Amino acid sequence: xxxxxxxxxxxxxxGRVVKxxxxxxxxxxxxxxxxxxxxxxxxxxELVFYDITASAEGRRLFTDVLxxxxxxxFIPLTVGGGINTLEDFDRVLKCGADKVSVNSGAIRDxxxxxxAAKRYGDQCVVISADVKRVNGRFTVFARGxxxxxxxxxxxxxxxxxxxxxxxxxxxxxxxxxxRGGFDLEMLRAVSEAVDVPVIASGGAGSVRDFVTLFxxxxxxxxxxxxxxxxxxxxxVRDIKTALRDEGVNVRL
Amino acid sequence: MTGIIDYGVGNLFSLxxxxxMIGEDCAVTGAPEELRSFSRLILPGVGAFGDAADxxxxxxxxxxxxEYAATGRPLLGICLGMxxxxxxxxxxxxxxxxxxIPGEVTPIxxxxxxxxxxxxxxxNALSFKKSSPIFRDLRDxxxxxxxxxxxxxxxxxxxxxxxxxxxxxxxxxxxxxxYGCQFHPEKSGxxxxxxxxxxxxxxx
Numbered sequence: 001x002x003x004x005x006x007x008x009x010x011x012x013x014x015g016r017v018v019k020x021x022x023x024x025x026x027x028x029x030x031x032x033x034x035x036x037x038x039x040x041x042x043x044x045x046e047l048v049f050y051d052i053t054a055s056a057e058g059r060r061l062f063t064d065v066l067x068x069x070x071x072x073x074f075i076p077l078t079v080g081g082g083i084n085t086l087e088d089f090d091r092v093l094k095c096g097a098d099k100v101s102v103n104s105g106a107i108r109d110x111x112x113x114x115x116a117a118k119r120y121g122d123q124c125v126v127i128s129a130d131v132k133r134v135n136g137r138f139t140v141f142a143r144g145x146x147x148x149x150x151x152x153x154x155x156x157x158x159x160x161x162x163x164x165x166x167x168x169x170x171x172x173x174x175x176x177x178x179r180g181g182f183d184l185e186m187l188r189a190v191s192e193a194v195d196v197p198v199i200a201s202g203g204a205g206s207v208r209d210f211v212t213l214f215x216x217x218x219x220x221x222x223x224x225x226x227x228x229x230x231x232x233x234x235x236v237r238d239i240k241t242a243l244r245d246e247g248v249n250v251r252l
Numbered sequence: 253m254t255g256i257i258d259y260g261v262g263n264l265f266s267l268x269x270x271x272x273m274i275g276e277d278c279a280v281t282g283a284p285e286e287l288r289s290f291s292r293l294i295l296p297g298v299g300a301f302g303d304a305a306d307x308x309x310x311x312x313x314x315x316x317x318x319e320y321a322a323t324g325r326p327l328l329g330i331c332l333g334m335x336x337x338x339x340x341x342x343x344x345x346x347x348x349x350x351x352x353i354p355g356e357v358t359p360i361x362x363x364x365x366x367x368x369x370x371x372x373x374x375x376n377a378l379s380f381k382k383s384s385p386i387f388r389d390l391r392d393x394x395x396x397x398x399x400x401x402x403x404x405x406x407x408x409x410x411x412x413x414x415x416x417x418x419x420x421x422x423x424x425x426x427x428x429x430x431y432g433c434q435f436h437p438e439k440s441g442x443x444x445x446x447x448x449x450x451x452x453x454x455x456x
Contacts, residue, residue, distance in 0.1 A: 001416055002374045003395065040441060045375055071269045076397060076439050096265040098439065121299050123371060123399045167373070197373055221374065251375040251395040 003251045004214050004243065005045035005222035006236050007199065008229050010035055012081075013052045015061035017230065035230070036069040043236045044075065045251060048101070048169075048224060051081030052144065063095045070096020080128055080169075084108065089116050093124070101126040101169060104142040106160060107149055117164025122196075127165035129157055131186060132173035138186060145173050153186075154193050161194045168194060169224065171201040179205025179228065182213045187220055197221035204228050207242045214248045254452055255290030257317065258282040259307045261332065262298040270438040274445055276452040284316030292325055292454060293317070297332035301341040301357060301402070304332055305349060314350065321352050325456030327430050328386070334425070334432030335402060343402050353427045355407025360400070365418035371401040376415040376435075378423055384412040385454060386431055387424070389446040396423070396435040396443055403434055429456060 010017045010032055017032050036047055049069070051062040059082060070077060079092040080101030089100050100120075106113050106127060117125045130141045131153040138153035157168055170190050172183030182203045191198040200213055201224035210223050228234050240250040254271060256264055258280045271278040279290075287293060295317060297304050308314040321327050329337045338349045341357035349357070360372055375395040380387060398415070404422040413424040415435075425432045431451065437444035 001418070002372065002376050002398075005374055070265060072273070074266065074270050074273070074438060074444055075441050093263055094265065096263075096269065098263070098266070123298070123373065166371070195369055197369060221369070 001249050003045070003249045005199075006043070006210070006239050006250070007046045007048055007222050007224045008035070008039045008044050008236065009048040009050065009201065009224045009226045011050045011052050011226065012062055012065060014055075014058045015065050018052070032065045033068045033072065036073045039229070039236060040073045040075050043240055043252065045222070046076040046078065047073065048078045048080065050101075051079070053082065063091060066092060066095040066097060078126055080126070085112070086115055086119065089120060089124075093120065099124050099126050099167070101128040103128040103130065104144075107140065107142045107151070110159075110163075113160050113165050114163040117166070122164045122166035125165050126167045126169055127157060127160035128169040128171065129153060130171050130173055138189065141173060145176075154189055157190055158193055161196050165196065167197045167199060169199045169201050171224075172203060175203030176201070177227070178203060181205060181209045182223070184213070184216055187213070187217055191217055191219040199224055207234055207239050210239045211242055211246050211248070214243060215246060253290055254278040255287060255293045256280045257287070257293060257295050257313060257333075259297075259304070259311055259313055261304045261307060262296050264296060266436075266438040267294065267296055267330070270445060270448055271452070274449045274452065276448070282311060282313070284312040287313075287316045287320045288323070290325075291456065292452065293320055293327050295327065295329045295333035295336065297330070297336065298399075299332060301332065301335055301343040301349070302345060302347045304336060305341075305347050308336070318350055318352065321350075321430050323456060324429050326451065326454040327352070328451050329430075329432040330438070331400065331434060331436055334434050335404065337425075337430055337432045338404050338407065341402065352430045353404075353407060353410050353425055353432065355404045355410065355425070357402050358405045360403050360417070360419075360421055363403070363405070363419040363421065368418045371399055372417045372421065373399050375440075376417060376423075378413045378415060380413050381411050384424070384426055384431070386426075386447050386450045387413065388450055390443060394443045396433075396437065396440040398423075398435045400434055404432070429454075
């Protein structure tokens with residue numbers, strides 16, 4: 001049977017991995033190529049690279065890094081950050097990405113998801129949504145959590161899936177970086193609304209949080225993690241061993 | 253030297269990198285007349301069957317691949333490239349395939365429990381139906397990475413591996429020198445590299 005996926009997420013700026021707490025106070029962690037190889041060897045099922053660079057020079061460094069990772073690491077690679085046009089899809093796919101994740105780019109141009117799915121296939125297009133509760137309503141934020149779009153999250157995700165997005169990454173701004181567990185309420189709402197894979201993001205603080213995630217929400221397909229893994233307190237193998245012991249199917 | 257057939261369908265970066273990683277010389281080619289110069293060929297592909305078959309025909313590769321297979325040299329189809337090896341596909345209509353392995357490509361929906369997500373995306377375990385030279389370094393139950401909504405059916409004697417997704421799906425098939433993997437060996441970590449390494453040792 002298909003396994004639940006554990007996906008380390010690497011935020012990359014100017015060719016280096018960083019991880020912020022609630023998107024602020026970024027701190028340098030390590031080299032993306034080294035980390036990618038390490039994670040692949042330790043059982044990561046997939047890797048996500050978010051390019052959080054603003055400059056053209058940083059973007060060039062990012063594609064260089066991506067190419068070097070894709071030459072050495074043979075598990076699925078998803079790229080996000082700075083994806084606004086079909087040319088951006090092309091740029092990262094040529095450097096070895098398998099899937100491309102769109103966030104603010106889809107909010108700016110709602111036709112982007114559909115156009116990309118038609119050209120590269122649904123399996124290639126991931127909709128990533130940064131969601132925060134505003135007056136009790138799940139609301140989509142753009143530009144790395146800075147701009148309130150006013151869009152209701154469930155409707156937004158359903159619309160993107162309808163246009164051809166093949167997977168959904170749901171990042172809860174409310175739990176991101178807090179490391180107190182995934183946002184189960186938000187994830188439940190989204191995973192019940194769509195029939196494509198849903199990847200949980202934001203809040204993983206312990207091995208237990210992954211067990212709780214998959215035991216509580218069997219419709220969630222994968223869990224994303226950054227700081228918990230980058231600092232080496234917990235390994236992918238630790239997470240998977242705990243999941244297997246609890247009867248959750250994993251690749252181990 | 254291993255040839256990777258480029259007919260404008262899908263991303264060849266990972267396949268080239270993974271062959272480089274195992275130390276196999278390879279070249280990408282889209283020219284039908286060049287195929288015969290390779291000791292073995294890989295037919296990759298993602299997307300829709302009908303479009304891909306049309307592209308193979310438009311470029312003259314359709315007949316060239318069939319002729320190559322008839323020489324007895326090893327041919328490996330991956331994902332959509334595997335599906336193209338069969339007689340036909342029922343994806344958006346009915347389309348004729350290369351006819352190198354008997355069988356047809358049908359929606360996985362027909363063979364799995366209702367309520368499961370389609371496509372079948374992620375890592376799933378291989379269960380071998382017979383011994384295959386390309387899986388000789390694998391143990392039963394090793395995991396590989398799948399992304400697909402269709403699979404080969406009606407090809408019973410040629411199935412070399414299956415996987416369980418709320419029903420049995422064809423994961424790999426082979427007939428003599430023609431091999432197909434529904435999953436992506438170039439995305440399946442060390443297990444995938446073992447498969448590619450074994451394939452690259454085959455001689456026609």
